[in-house]
Amino acid sequence: MRRMVVLVVVGLVVLGGCGPGPAPAPTEAPTPTAPPAPRTVRLMTHDSFDVSEEVLAAFEAQHNAKVEVLQAGDAGVVLNQAILSADNPLADVLYGVDNTLLSRALKAGILEPYASPLLDEIPDALELDPQQRALPVDYGDVCLNYDKGWFAGHDLPPPANLEDLVKPEYRSLTVVENPATSSPGLAFLLATVGHFSETGATTYLDYWADLRKNDVLVVDGWEDAYYGQFTYGSGGEGDRPIVVSYASSPPAEVYFAERPLEEAPTAAVVSDGSCFRQIEFVGILKGGQNRDLTEAWVDFMLDQAFQEDIPLHMFMFPANQDAALPDAFARFALVPAHPAEVDYTAIETHREAWIEAWAGVVVR
Amino acid sequence: MGGGGGAVRRGGKERGSGGAGERGSERRFAIRHSPFSIPHSPSFSSFTHLLIYSLPLLFLLLFYFYPLASILSLSFTPGGHLSLEALGKLFRTPYYLQTLWFTVWQAALSTVLTVGLALPGAYVFARYDFPGKSLVQALTTVPFVLPTIVVALAFTALLGPRGLANLALMRLLGLDRPPLDLQYTLAIILLAHVFYNYTLVLRIVGTYWANLDPQLEEAARMLGAGRWRAFREVTLPLLSPAIGAAALLVFIFCFTSFGVILVLGGPRFATLEVEIYRQTIQYLDLPLAAALSVVQILFTFALMAVYARLQARVARPLELRPRQVTQRRPRRPRERLAVGANAGLMLVLLVAPLVALVARSLTLSETGGALAFYRQLFENPRGSAFYVAPVEAVRNSLGFALATVALSLTLGLLAAAVLLRPAPARAPSLPSLPSLPSLPSLRPLLDPLFMLPLGTSAVTLGLGYIVALDRPPLNLRTSPLLVILAHTLVALPFVVRSVLPALRSINPRLREAAALLGASPWRVWREVDLPIVARAVLVGAVFAFTVSMGEFGATSLIARPERPTMPIAIYRFLGRPGVANYGQALAMSTLLMLVCTLGFLAIERFRVGEVGEF
Numbered sequence: 001m002r003r004m005v006v007l008v009v010v011g012l013v014v015l016g017g018c019g020p021g022p023a024p025a026p027t028e029a030p031t032p033t034a035p036p037a038p039r040t041v042r043l044m045t046h047d048s049f050d051v052s053e054e055v056l057a058a059f060e061a062q063h064n065a066k067v068e069v070l071q072a073g074d075a076g077v078v079l080n081q082a083i084l085s086a087d088n089p090l091a092d093v094l095y096g097v098d099n100t101l102l103s104r105a106l107k108a109g110i111l112e113p114y115a116s117p118l119l120d121e122i123p124d125a126l127e128l129d130p131q132q133r134a135l136p137v138d139y140g141d142v143c144l145n146y147d148k149g150w151f152a153g154h155d156l157p158p159p160a161n162l163e164d165l166v167k168p169e170y171r172s173l174t175v176v177e178n179p180a181t182s183s184p185g186l187a188f189l190l191a192t193v194g195h196f197s198e199t200g201a202t203t204y205l206d207y208w209a210d211l212r213k214n215d216v217l218v219v220d221g222w223e224d225a226y227y228g229q230f231t232y233g234s235g236g237e238g239d240r241p242i243v244v245s246y247a248s249s250p251p252a253e254v255y256f257a258e259r260p261l262e263e264a265p266t267a268a269v270v271s272d273g274s275c276f277r278q279i280e281f282v283g284i285l286k287g288g289q290n291r292d293l294t295e296a297w298v299d300f301m302l303d304q305a306f307q308e309d310i311p312l313h314m315f316m317f318p319a320n321q322d323a324a325l326p327d328a329f330a331r332f333a334l335v336p337a338h339p340a341e342v343d344y345t346a347i348e349t350h351r352e353a354w355i356e357a358w359a360g361v362v363v364r
Numbered sequence: 365m366g367g368g369g370g371a372v373r374r375g376g377k378e379r380g381s382g383g384a385g386e387r388g389s390e391r392r393f394a395i396r397h398s399p400f401s402i403p404h405s406p407s408f409s410s411f412t413h414l415l416i417y418s419l420p421l422l423f424l425l426l427f428y429f430y431p432l433a434s435i436l437s438l439s440f441t442p443g444g445h446l447s448l449e450a451l452g453k454l455f456r457t458p459y460y461l462q463t464l465w466f467t468v469w470q471a472a473l474s475t476v477l478t479v480g481l482a483l484p485g486a487y488v489f490a491r492y493d494f495p496g497k498s499l500v501q502a503l504t505t506v507p508f509v510l511p512t513i514v515v516a517l518a519f520t521a522l523l524g525p526r527g528l529a530n531l532a533l534m535r536l537l538g539l540d541r542p543p544l545d546l547q548y549t550l551a552i553i554l555l556a557h558v559f560y561n562y563t564l565v566l567r568i569v570g571t572y573w574a575n576l577d578p579q580l581e582e583a584a585r586m587l588g589a590g591r592w593r594a595f596r597e598v599t600l601p602l603l604s605p606a607i608g609a610a611a612l613l614v615f616i617f618c619f620t621s622f623g624v625i626l627v628l629g630g631p632r633f634a635t636l637e638v639e640i641y642r643q644t645i646q647y648l649d650l651p652l653a654a655a656l657s658v659v660q661i662l663f664t665f666a667l668m669a670v671y672a673r674l675q676a677r678v679a680r681p682l683e684l685r686p687r688q689v690t691q692r693r694p695r696r697p698r699e700r701l702a703v704g705a706n707a708g709l710m711l712v713l714l715v716a717p718l719v720a721l722v723a724r725s726l727t728l729s730e731t732g733g734a735l736a737f738y739r740q741l742f743e744n745p746r747g748s749a750f751y752v753a754p755v756e757a758v759r760n761s762l763g764f765a766l767a768t769v770a771l772s773l774t775l776g777l778l779a780a781a782v783l784l785r786p787a788p789a790r791a792p793s794l795p796s797l798p799s800l801p802s803l804p805s806l807r808p809l810l811d812p813l814f815m816l817p818l819g820t821s822a823v824t825l826g827l828g829y830i831v832a833l834d835r836p837p838l839n840l841r842t843s844p845l846l847v848i849l850a851h852t853l854v855a856l857p858f859v860v861r862s863v864l865p866a867l868r869s870i871n872p873r874l875r876e877a878a879a880l881l882g883a884s885p886w887r888v889w890r891e892v893d894l895p896i897v898a899r900a901v902l903v904g905a906v907f908a909f910t911v912s913m914g915e916f917g918a919t920s921l922i923a924r925p926e927r928p929t930m931p932i933a934i935y936r937f938l939g940r941p942g943v944a945n946y947g948q949a950l951a952m953s954t955l956l957m958l959v960c961t962l963g964f965l966a967i968e969r970f971r972v973g974e975v976g977e978f
Contacts, residue, residue, distance in 0.1 A: 047920070047932075048939055052747040069750075070842055073920050076645035077823075081830050084438070088834045090841055104648055178631040180642050219548075220626040223513050223938045227946050228520045235728055235943070239525050249941040256942025258731045312746055315940060352647050363631045 035064075039290050041297045042068045044082060044091035046075045050313040051306065059300050065293055074183065075101060082285065083108045092288030093297055095137065098278045100186055102134055103348030111283035114295060118302035122319045126279050128344055134281035137301055138316035141247040141336050142187035143268040143275040144174075147232035150241035159242060161271045162195055166210035175217040175229040175240040178363075180355050182221045183278075188244045189358055190347065191276035194340030208361045218362060232266050247275065248315040251332040255312065263332075270336035277339040280316065420779035420814070420856070426838070427849045428817050431828030432661075438831055439654030450651035454659065460639070464659065467635040470550070471618035474557035478614050479607065481558055481709070482565035488706040489566060490573035492699065493691045500707055502964035504714050505563040505906060509914030509960045511931050512623025513938060514953045515556060518717035519628065521724060523552070528720065548630030556624045561617055562714060565610040567903045572606035572865055573599075574691065575684040575896070605679045605865040612671050613861055616664060616818045622917065636660045640821045650827075657824040664819025668812030675811075681871035684896055718957060725950035728943065737947030741955075752933045754952065758959055761913055761929040764844075765963070768851040768912035769905050775852065776859025776904060783811050783860065784867050814860050817853040825850075826921030846922050847929075851912040858911060859904035866900035867893070906967050913960050930956045 038060070043049075049071060056067060068091075072078055075096045082094050086108065097105045105111060111133035119127065119135060126136035144159060151158045159165055165174050177185030189204075196204040217240060219225045226245055229238035232253070250264035257265075268275075282301050284294050300306055307323035310316055317335065318325075325333070440446060454460045489501065507515070523529050523546050530542035537543070546552045576599065584594040600607075622637040634642075636656050643653040694703045729736035744751035817825075829850075833840040840846045870893060878888045916931040928936070930952060937949035 047936065050748050050750050053749040053751075054747055056749045068842075072922060074645070076648070077826075077921060080644060080648065080650075080827060084435075084827055084830050085834060085841075090830070090834075180631070180646055181626060186646070217548075218631045220630065221513075223935075224516055224627055226941060227938060227949075228517055228524075233941065233946070234517075234520070235946070237520055237524055237526050245941065252941040253943075256940070256944035258729060258736070258943060313748060352649075355646065359631070 038064050038066050039293050040066045040068050041093065041290060041293050042070060042091035042288070043093050043095060043297070044070045044072075044078060044285070045094070046078050046096040047071050047073060048314055049096060052309050052313060055305050055309045058305060059297065063293060063296055065297075067297070076183075079105055082110055086110050086286065089285045089287045092285055092290065092294045093282060094285050095282040095301070096280055097134060097283070098183075098280050099128060099344040100183070100190070100278070100347050100351070102128060102281060102344050105281075105283070106133060107348070110286055112286050114284050114298060116295070116299050116302055118299050118320070121322050122302065123321060126319050128279065129281075134283045135298060135302065136279050136319040137282050138307075138310050138314065138319050139277055139279045140316040141268075141270070141275040141277050141339055142184045142191065142244065143247045143270055143336065145230075145243050145245040145249050145266050145268050147230065147241040148263075148265055148267055150231050154241075158267065159269055161269065162192065162207070162274045165216070165242070166207065166214050168214070170214065170242070172215040172217075173240060174211070174214075174242040175219060175225045175238070176211075176244045177222055177225050178218050178220055179358055184222050184244055184246070186351075186355070187276040187278055189354060190342045191274060191340040193354060194276065194342040195273040205357055205361050208358060212362050216362070246315065247335060248311070248317070248329070248333055250334075251311075251328040252315050254332050255328040268334055270334045272336070272338040273340045275336040275339045276342070277336075279319075417778060417782050420775045420782065421810075423775055423852075423856075424813060424817075428820075428825070428853055431825060431832040432820065433828075434832035435824055435828035436654050436658065439650040442651055447651065448655075450649075450655040451658070453652060454655045460656070463634050463636060463639055464663075466633070467619060467637075468663075470553065470633075470635070471615050471621070474554055474561070474618040474621075475611050475615040477554055478558045478561045479565055479611050481713070482562045483569065483607070484702070485562070485566050485706045485710060486570035486573055488703050489570040490576075491578070491691060492694045492703050494694060494703055494707075498965060498968055499961075500710060500715075501566070502961045502968070503718065504566055504710050505910055505964055506718055506957050506960055507559050507714055508561075508563055508910045509931075509956060510718075510953065511914070511916055511934055512556075512627045514721065514934060514949070515559070515624075515717065516627045517724075517950075518721045519552065519556070520547070521720045522717055523547070548628070548632065550629075550633070553621075553624055553629045553633065556628050557614075557618050557621065559714060559717065560624070561614045562710070564613050564617075564907075565607075567906065568610040568613075568862055568865075569603060569606045571862075571899050571903050572869070573603060574687050575682075575869075575899070576602055576690070577683050577685045578690055601678070602682065605675060605868060608671065608675055608678070609861040609865055612668070612815075613818075613858065615667070616815065616857075619664070620660065620819055620821070622822075637821055641823050644823050644827070653821075653824065657821050661816060661820055664816060665812050668815045668819075669808070672808060672811035676808075679865065679868040681873075682869045683871065684869060686895075721950060722954050722957070725947065725954045728947045728950065737944070737951040738955075740944060740948055741951055750928075750936075752928050752936070754933075754955060757928060757930045757933045757952070758955065760927045761931075761956075762959070762963075764847055764851060764927075764929060765909050765912035767848045768855050769908045771848060772852045772855035772859050772908040773901065773905055776856050776908075777863060777901070779814050779856065779860050780863045780867055783814070783864060815857045818857045822917040822921060825853075826918055829922065844927050847919055847927075850918040850922065851915055852908075854915065854918070855908035855911040858907035859901075862904035862907060863897060863900045866897045870896055902967055902970060905970075906964055909963055909967060910960065913956070913963070930959070 049069065060066060070091055072081055075098060078094070079097055079101050081090065082105075089110075094105075094111065106129060113132045114135065115132050116135055119132070122136055126139060128134070128136070144162075144165075146158045148158070156169060159170060164170055176188055179186040179189040192204040192207055196202055196207050198204065217229060219229060222245065225243050226233040226249075228234055229240045230243040230245075231238055231241045233243070245268075247268040247270060250266045250268055253266050254261050254264050282298055284291070284298060288294055302320060304320065304323055307318035307320040308326075310318045310323075311326050311329045317329075317333075440448065440450070485504075489497070510518075519527075521527055523544055525542045525545070525547070527542075527544075530544050533539065533543050534541075546555070580602070581594045581598050584598045585591070589597065619635070620637045621635055622641065625633050625635050625638050626641075636659065640653045640656045640660070643649045643656065694700045725737060726734040732739070741754045744753075829846060830841055832838075833846070840849070874892050875888050878892050879885070883891065913929075914931060916935070919929060920932060920935070934949050934952045934956070937945045937952065939945075
């Protein structure tokens, strides 16, 4: 007992005295004889960030650097943390802010412009910020997915567009995520906003009212929707053959299948206006260290090696047009030609109103 | 012998017994039992005491109040000016008032249900010994560590439209539609709250009950009281400190319920905690989130203050009996029935969902055999830089958990010692404590303070850490230490609540007698207090271990470079589509359950020196 107390006292003293300070930053020029100590680039990102060891090691070796990855929950939490720590940033680079959060990040003024030469290889349509504070790294489309086997077995054509879901023959077949708590849920709500708009004969709220009448199931997050309720993902325990997921989910099903599949067991609905495109950005945080190294990291993220690593690690599509897609993606992924369009600045201004209106129609 | 210890021995000799006297001696108990009295000059000793006893408070101050105050003041000063507009909005909007109301009544209902269902179980565990008892007890605690999403999947497997229960009922009753429709209902929220919290009542009340003298109730029966009356008028009042402590923990847990409400309740239900999360993450409305947090904290504080007051009144020293005397094998049919019925309830309610998960992890693979996904846990086919080897996840989780147990037991026992000593009503003749002269007047406020972290939103506190602990000497934002600190903050109330009723139940005369016979304070503590409290300390240790192994909310919000825990590994798998990910998430969940069960069994086997079992 006494020893424990001593331990704690010592622990508190150590903790108070010498907590790990900010990453070492030897800025003075290294002497030519001794090899310079590696510098650190600190990357702040969401929990879904992933990269292969090999690719990461290549960067670290080339730049004599260490990449420190800070993951702290989903993109919303990470952005909050970045904004709150603006005076004394946690990291040098922020990755994972998407177009639903972009406006908030830009307004907060936490990012610095950087005109990366690699931007030439990225389609203009993905570059939303003209001041180049947020640079597109990858994108993914949130679309309806369906269980091919279920539809084949029930003699029903799979849904072709959003409108199909409110037809009587599709009653009680769909599960969606709550836009107030889930990022694909919000993306799907935005798809309906873009597709049906807020005014006109059938507004997005009218559509949702019809969906509710057709017994749509709303759950908290993607995990429960996909693994709990979706017939295919749950291995038959769920009873909903249509789920809101990503256009990259079918190739992921092939890639993670137990035995080689000739065909994806699920498919995404990619007709015009039925998907919402999430674009993920990287940006240099104000007040970070080692600007040159940080720029090198941003370039690296936009360059071929990293970009080709994205699909099988984050299940998104590379923004760089020259990046080759892995086999599973090239063969089984469908990319919607015309996702629903919602301006990213409008998302910031209307997010709360749209979600509240949605809740009024669907939940309460 | 330090000043404190000597003072105690003198006091023990001078004083007689009696009501006020007992209180007086209890007041000095913390010193008398204190193993910290280091032989040295009085001034050193008093300084040491001050330091040691203020450690728990210092801990709270640094890692709770400071970050909390930082984030709240930042949230309430958007643009640099104090604005309480958000609080106004809160009380003007019917939706938030409804949310508060729902939060309160669902927690109250969950608490009543949990205590009602678990009390018979606690009785059976307290009075009878039967084969497999410790395993059943360990299994009942496993739910506590499971991530909500995993529990949701288990419930779907059992109670969903195509779950085992529905399939069985359909076959049995010849129905063509599933008769049970519990998904996204209040019923399943309540069921999940019982599932998670049953163990709190079972362990806290059961441990306390086991040392109650059965002869008290038997005497009442002999005098003609019926079984029920004897229980109500003799046992129940004696048990009330433990029941109160357990019920309070259950209530606060349900009051701040988050995952269960979101995942199992669905979008129609919201507690304050859920709303804080939504406002922070989705609407990025920090002022409103802060306002909701303040309401949540104030409510917890008020509740705790009332509780602490009641507790001080009902707590009394007891004649405790060791387990060997109070426990026996069930013999009569009626006793066997009681044991069987309660063990059966635990198996159905708590263990069946666990079995469903394990079964699923073994049967999901179509081609690879039962252990396919367990094998895959050890592979890293994509060469991911963030691959977590299962051994590593287990090691990280265990490392954090053991550190949490050590830190929270140390701080918790100190806190309990501080809280134990009641205000010095009348005992002027007693040599008063050299330390903490001003504490007694604050003590009624102290107890609630230690509970506050449980009633505080993890989202709010997580952001508080980012804002507050960002500069040397407390630059901890990205340190793994922060995980241990956050876990300890949550574990501390469990330790305090587990230990305090046992400490209060010790008859001070036992200590006085020991001291009178010449026992040193250390020996008094070791031979009087420790045997009686040891069990309760182990209960506290189990809960601290559990809290740390299962904690996900706060851990996930802390910017951490490496060291993923098992729950975080589970969430990583579940974040991606594909049967391999689903299977590995289930396999990792099974591993988590296994490690925790072994951990509980190990902690329960732990004995302090040659101290007899109590």
